[in-house]
Amino acid sequence: MQTDKDLAFQSKLYQRVAARISAAIESGALRPGDRLPSVRRLSQQHRVSVSTVLQAYAQLEAGGVLEARPQSGHYVRAPRALPEPRATRPPQETAPVSLSSLVAGIYSTCGYDEAAVGFGAAYTPFSLLPTRQLGRLFVAAVREAAHGGAEYDAPPGHLPLRQQIARRSLEWGSALSPEDFIITCGATEGLNLSLMAVARRGDTVAIESPTFFGILQMLEAHGLRALEIPTDSQDGMQLDALETGLKRYRVAAVLAVTNFSNPLGSCMPDANKEKLVGMLARREIPLIEDDVFGDLHHGPARPRVAKSFDRRGLVLSCGSFSKTLAHGYRVGWVAPGRFQDRVQLLKFSQTVATTTVPQRAIARFLEGGSYDRHLRTLRRKLAESMHRIGAGVAEHFPSGTRISQPKGGTVLWVELPRKVSALELHRRALAEGISIAPGPIFSARQRLSNFIRLSTAQEWNGRVEAALVRLGQLATELA
Ligand SMILES: Cc1ncc(COP(=O)(O)O)c(C=O)c1O
Structure with missing residues (x-):
């Protein structure tokens, strides 16, 4: 006792x-x-x-x-917790997108330069990916394929891979079957095909503000107008603002990164996903969902996909293995709902088929059962580096800085004091071998001039820390 x-x-x-x-x-x-x-x-x-x-x-x-x-x-914990960025207030008007030259100029400099410390591109570092194991499976797939992989896996794509993805869809809150999926060249192709299936040149698509510049480039390429909807850094697209936009404009589709958006990191709560799907179903408006980051949650449970609330076949849900296995394999999918036939036809007309061997190598990886183990380690390391980089920003950036607090994904969205030009910061940082992604490339009108996106998809080390300190000094000089 x-x-x-x-x-x-x-x-x-x-x-x-x-x-x-x-x-x-x-x-x-x-x-x-x-x-x-x-x-x-x-x-x-x-x-x-x-x-x-x-x-x-x-x-x-x-x-x-x-x-x-x-x-x-x-x-x-970080010594001082910074507030989250304020929701953006884009003009409630539709606008054509004209961004490609700005993005090309910036991305040619901050994508793959191994010498630079890359806060620019959100590619998962190879050191965190099972590249060797995949490489072995790739070689095995060449050997096992009837003609060394020279044959097509015609749309909808390699069946064993679709079976594996269908099994995983249970974790997303859906119970999709292999027949529900079409394999695509990354999520990018799934999103493009979805846009082509539901919208025509001149139509308006409602998107998050800010949104992934790749999505803006797609709208530009298809001649679509953007209706930018204010987006909360925790809960994603603000549904009341969307409702207002839908009353005012004829919107052909809504496109949203529902889980751990890029660049905000927001994750739409399940109740909002359900509400969004219902709201659009009443108006017969398709929802194109981009879920490339869904597997990279910090908490114990994977967030659901909006598709899991779809009763009318109006949600086209896209994803890929680019963030979790190999972005260069270009393997993704779309579950297009009632647009299945149209998307399959478009897939055939655009690229005929997704490359055979990468589909088979990834199918084998999933069949082998090590994907979940790999994800657990990957999630832990990415969460740790996001936390460290967030703490570094809190410590070294000028006062008045705000930062998002995502619960998954690989990016942080930083609001700098108003005076700081993100494009100028990008130029100065790049001159010192540090890349960042400046805010204007995430806006249809190239606004968000004092925001930057920092990729946290990297392993924390002294070099990354020193670069963060220097970035903070440069931002302080500009403030
Ligand atoms: C939100 C979002 N969607 C789509 C993509 C592209 O995915 P994929 O490489 O599978 O085409 C990216 C890549 O960064 C992304 O951030």
């Missing part, structure tokens, strides 16, 4: 453990974003009970020093 004396001793004990952790943070031995040892490990190291460590962690958590992340552990 524990006496009062024992309890008093124990309570002092947990305070001592907490004080030691605080001292380590103050001395810089533990930095913002660092993961603390597991409760069991620390209890062994300090020769105290597990409950003492739990009490110490709880005290530090209550004091805002640590934060617990589901299934991941305890982390040192």
